[in-house]
Amino acid sequence: GAGVSQSPSNKVTEKGKDVELRCDPISGHTALYWYRQSLGQGLEFLIYFQGNSAPDKSGLPSDRFSAERTGGSVSTLTIQRTQQEDSAVYLCASSPTGASQRGETQYFGPGTRLLVL
Amino acid sequence: AQSVSQHNHHVILSEAASLELGCNYSYGGTVNLFWYVQYPGQHLQLLLKYFSGDPLVKGIKGFEAEFIKSKFSFNLRKPSVQWSDTAEYFCAVNAQSNYQLIWGAGTKLIIKP
Structure with missing residues (x-):
């Protein structure tokens, strides 16, 4: 079945501009998470x-x-009003129910790499 | 506050060498523990996890990890690595009362053929 998808895969923008990042979770998953991963x-x-x-x-x-x-x-x-420190990979994940007690697995998308110039 | 520490940021091994990647966390309560892997050009994916039962957990591709509660550790092991194990490995922890995963900084593993 289809996994988590994200768009765009890469985004370059100028400081001060607004950006929108999209995530399509796995169908039927009720829990959705956004993460940011900075270099290192x-x-x-x-x-x-x-x-x-x-x-x-x-x-x-x-x-x-x-x-x-x-x-x-x-x-x-x-x-909104992006800053250079916002440059990072933005990851989206989904899971079936968000049941933390049972160690539910999160399924990740490929991420959006954002670069703010 | 909770934190996760991965001791090695970069590890380089030859094929067939044994692997152990360290992971320590700080939290006094009941936890779930995860190892995720990101192969070059691919998504993050689950390698193995522990939430209850046998503290020795086996995952995909011959990996295993042992939860040692007294040491707050969840080290990842593989007896004989392959070139295809080249990837970045992340340890993550959440309190069983909280869905928020706390992540280590990752370990980049390079296997020389």
Whole structure:
């Protein structure tokens, strides 16, 4: 079956511009996660969606970052007024239910590589 | 705050050598532990995980990891590596009460043919 897809795969933008990154999770997965991976570092949690519940936005680094998930499926991460420090790989993952107790596997997309000039 | 430490950022081995990648975490409660792998040009994918039961966990491609609670460790092992094991390996942990995964910085493994 289809895995998690993300678009665009690469994005180059100028400082101050807004960007939108898209994630299509695996069909039927109710949990969706966004992460950021900067060069030489591990993944940094950004935001979590679970079904119709309010998202956990505790990882968003500033109010320039926002995300939404429409119809419980596709998600868009928006970065407004981009800065050079926003340059990173943005990864999306989904999982069937978000059941943390049982060590549920997260399935990752290929990521969007963002470069802010 | 929780943290995950991977001791080696780069490891270079010859084929058939044995592998052990270290992972230590800081959290006093019950945890789930994961090793993910990213092969060149591919997505991150699960290698193996532990959430309960036998602390020695076997994963894909001959990898295994042992959870030692007293040492807060979850080291990854493989007795004989292959050139195709060249990849970046990430250790991740979450408290069983919290879905947020905390990630190590990753270890880049290069296997010389």
